[in-house]
Amino acid sequence: MAAPMELRCWEGDWGLPSVHPESLTVMAYAKFSGAPLTVNTISRSWKAPKGDIPVLISEDKVISQPAKILNFLRKQKYNADYELSAKQGADTLAYIALLEEKLLPALLHTFWIEAENYCSVTKPWFASRIAFPLSLYLPGKMSREALNRILLTKGGPPLYSLTEVEAQIYRDAKECLNLLSKRLGTSQFFFGDTPTTLDAFVFGFLAPVYKVCFPRVQLQEHLKQLPNLCRFCDDILTCYFRLSVSGHSPAGQDTADANLQKLTQLVDKESNLIEKMDDNLRKSPQHPPRKLTTLKLAVHGEESSPFNRLSP
Amino acid sequence: MSLVAEAFVTQLAAAEPWPENAALYQQLKDEQILLSDNASSLAVQAFLQMCNLPIRVVCRANAEYMSPSGKVPFIHVGNQVVSELGPIVQFVKAKGHSLSDGLDEVQKAEMKAYMELVNNMLLTAELYLQWCDDVTVEEITHPRYGSPYPWPLNRILSYQKQWEVKRKMKAIGWAGKTLEQVLEDVDQCCQALSQRLGTQPYFFNKQPTELDALVFGHLFTILTTQLITDELSEKVKNYSNLTAFCRRIEQQYFEVHDKDSSAIAARSAKRSLLR
Numbered sequence: 393m394a395a396p397m398e399l400r401c402w403e404g405d406w407g408l409p410s411v412h413p414e415s416l417t418v419m420a421y422a423k424f425s426g427a428p429l430t431v432n433t434i435s436r437s438w439k440a441p442k443g444d445i446p447v448l449i450s451e452d453k454v455i456s457q458p459a460k461i462l463n464f465l466r467k468q469k470y471n472a473d474y475e476l477s478a479k480q481g482a483d484t485l486a487y488i489a490l491l492e493e494k495l496l497p498a499l500l501h502t503f504w505i506e507a508e509n510y511c512s513v514t515k516p517w518f519a520s521r522i523a524f525p526l527s528l529y530l531p532g533k534m535s536r537e538a539l540n541r542i543l544l545t546k547g548g549p550p551l552y553s554l555t556e557v558e559a560q561i562y563r564d565a566k567e568c569l570n571l572l573s574k575r576l577g578t579s580q581f582f583f584g585d586t587p588t589t590l591d592a593f594v595f596g597f598l599a600p601v602y603k604v605c606f607p608r609v610q611l612q613e614h615l616k617q618l619p620n621l622c623r624f625c626d627d628i629l630t631c632y633f634r635l636s637v638s639g640h641s642p643a644g645q646d647t648a649d650a651n652l653q654k655l656t657q658l659v660d661k662e663s664n665l666i667e668k669m670d671d672n673l674r675k676s677p678q679h680p681p682r683k684l685t686t687l688k689l690a691v692h693g694e695e696s697s698p699f700n701r702l703s704p
Numbered sequence: 705m706s707l708v709a710e711a712f713v714t715q716l717a718a719a720e721p722w723p724e725n726a727a728l729y730q731q732l733k734d735e736q737i738l739l740s741d742n743a744s745s746l747a748v749q750a751f752l753q754m755c756n757l758p759i760r761v762v763c764r765a766n767a768e769y770m771s772p773s774g775k776v777p778f779i780h781v782g783n784q785v786v787s788e789l790g791p792i793v794q795f796v797k798a799k800g801h802s803l804s805d806g807l808d809e810v811q812k813a814e815m816k817a818y819m820e821l822v823n824n825m826l827l828t829a830e831l832y833l834q835w836c837d838d839v840t841v842e843e844i845t846h847p848r849y850g851s852p853y854p855w856p857l858n859r860i861l862s863y864q865k866q867w868e869v870k871r872k873m874k875a876i877g878w879a880g881k882t883l884e885q886v887l888e889d890v891d892q893c894c895q896a897l898s899q900r901l902g903t904q905p906y907f908f909n910k911q912p913t914e915l916d917a918l919v920f921g922h923l924f925t926i927l928t929t930q931l932i933t934d935e936l937s938e939k940v941k942n943y944s945n946l947t948a949f950c951r952r953i954e955q956q957y958f959e960v961h962d963k964d965s966s967a968i969a970a971r972s973a974k975r976s977l978l979r
Contacts, residue, residue: 457877482896486817489824541875549773571813 396430401446403433403521406603409633411517413499414458415446417596421462423632424587427470434521458596462589473588480583484590487575487582490568491597497542498565499601501558502611504538509606566614572598573618580627587628599625717784717798726781727760728752729767735851736765739929740830745777747789747921752779753957754912755801765852793914803913811908815915818900818907822915825893826922828878829886829936835869837883839932891939894923898943905952912953919946920953 399422401415410416410433422429434445444456448464455461466473473481503514518534519527547557572594581587582594601611602625615621730745731737737745745761752759759779764770771778771787778787779795786795796802804815834845849865850858873879878886897919906912907919923946927937940946 478899479902482899483814483817485892485896486814486821486900489821490817493820493824537875544872544875548775571816574809575813577810 397427397448397450398432399429399446399448400432400434402518405517406605407629408599408603411600411604412445413496413596413600414444415596416599417458417592418446418448418461420587420595420628420632421465421472421589421592422470424592425465425470425472427465427468458593462592472586472592475586476583476588480588484588487572487590488593490571491593494564494568495597497546497561498611499597500538500542501561502601502606502608503604504535505542506606506608508608510535513604513606562610565611569611569615569618569621573621576620576624578620581624587632591624591628595625595628599629713784714794714798717795718800720782720799722757722799722801723782724758725760726758726779727762728777728779729762729764729770730777731767732763732765732852736848737763738834738845738848739925739931740827740834741768741776742929743827743830743922743925744775744789745921746925747918748777748779748792750920750953750957751789751793751803751914751917752796754803754917755796757796757801789914789918803911804908806911807908807913815908815913818897818915819918821893821896822918822922825889826926828873828876829890829893830922830926831869832873832878832881832886833883833931833936835866836873836879841866843932887935887939890936891942894940894943894946898946901945901949903945905949916949916953920950923947924950924954 399415399418401418402410402412404410408416409419409431419429419431421427429448446456446458446461448455448461450464453464455464465471473484476484502509504510515531515535518531522530542557542561543554546561547554551557551560576582579585582590598615598621601615602622606612728745728748731741733742749759749761767776767778768774772785773787773791775788778785779792781795784795786792804812807815833840835841845866846859846862849862850860852858853861870879881889901907904910906916908915923940926940927947927950929937931937
């Protein structure tokens with residue numbers, strides 16, 4: 393039995409187990425390969441997030457980058473790729489490089505550099521999960537690092553201003569999304585019916601773009617026009633992340649309440665329609681109240697059963 | 705460039721056919737050029753040979769500063785200047801020559817992904833080796849990079865370039881890597897390329913594409929450049945189908961033209977000069 397492994401990462405919101413792309417990649421891979429990870433999210437404690445997040449702690453080993461963490465999990469015999477051919481393994485590496493070069497800059501920009509997004513969503517969210525007074529400093533530092541990375545890798549001449557760089561990186565990201573969509577086609581995962589490392593990476597990068605609600609969302613709008621990628625994210629979320637992550641049940645409850653509301657509205661609409669029909673047909677004052685009470689009972693019955701179905 | 709500017713440039717490019725006096729500019733072949741720049745330049749030369757477009761290689765000490773994007777190589781065609789393999793491929797496509805038209809959508813996506821893999825891993829590893837490994841920097845890079853300029857300009861320029869490259873490495877997370885880890889990454893990349901190539905003559909069907917040109921440029925340069933140790937070229941030599949691939953492209957596209965035998969001249973010059 394392998395030693396217990398602990399993963400420290402950022403927690404989730406908006407229906408995701410984690411908001412940070414790299415943490416999400418590692419969590420997805422752990423789910424696909426069946427590795428037993430205890431997930432400890434970074435909360436407002438004094439154990440400040442040092443260095444890179446996510447961090448895997450197993451016995452006395454501390455491993456920090458997603459690629460290294462996945463290598464470690466594979467060595468512990470939690471391998472999601474053993475059914476892949478050599479060529480598919482090579483394709484995995486190539487597509488991961490494509491994601492890092494083309495999609496990651498735009499993702500970083502949407503989260504950390506786009507002023508409206510950063511000030512209204514990212515900074516408050518991260519600051520609320522880091523202990524004071526680091527919460528005043530760390531989000532700013534992460535933003536500066538993201539800007540640095542984008543400018544150094546993409547910002548040389550002939551692009552001389554930040555707006556030109558932004559236009560270029562969003563164009564690259566949209567092209568990358570199109571390429572991924574063409575590669576996925578109609579199959580459920582990238583290599584057949586079982587998810588692999590590539591699926592974990594793609595999910596890790598796409599899910600934050602897809603789910604997090606930002607004021608400026610051009611990448612999300614482009615992603616929503618590619619239905620197979622949206623279906624891919626939703627499938628993984630429902631199949632692999634439904635019940636286990638602790639941060640997920642409030643979101644699950646919210647969706648249950650939303651479903652309930654929609655159902656009640658539908659039923660109310662139907663009951664109104666039937667009321668009108670009855671009025672037209674019978675024109676008698678006694679029948680509607682009776683019809684209403686039976687309908688109300690039916691409504692209650694319908695209300696209780698979906699609630700039972702949705703609760704875990 | 706905005707979309708409008710790009711469309712304008714494409715129209716300009718499409719207006720004239722490929723001239724006879726097109727020139728490719730790179731740094732001085734024997735004394736100045738470094739591993740990564742030589743690889744990029746060879747990739748562009750291979751691509752143009754595969755498209756059957758005549759090109760003349762011109763070596764200038766200040767090629768890096770003449771280039772519109774600061775990177776070599778760049779081509780001067782008619783009255784337009786285009787640098788780096790990606791934009792050059794698009795420029796050539798606007799003139800009506802393309803190597804990847806026969807590929808379907810999924811294959812084009814794969815080709816782009818593999819080109820990113822080579823740029824992400826091989827090129828970055830070459831840059832790391834040249835500028836962040838102290839022994840190589842002292843003995844090879846600093847003397848070569850500033851060789852056309854007098855002291856102290858040569859030292860200042862090479863220290864400036866080293867600082868820039870180190871900043872970039874830090875931003876993408878390669879600063880913390882050791883040389884062994886970098887060589888591991890090169891090995892992984894070569895393994896992926898070797899597995900993708902398999903027993904085929906080229907990466908996609910029987911026709912070469914820009915991916916073949918890019919891979920050839922990098923692998924050939926790694927194989928034929930003598931550095932402090934042979935570890936880098938050993939990693940590539942482990943995969944026999946990659947060495948056979950390089951030899952095949954060299955024979956087919958570079959030994960035909962005797963006066964423009966840049967590859968062969970480069971090989972002999974490097975062997976003798978880079979001690």
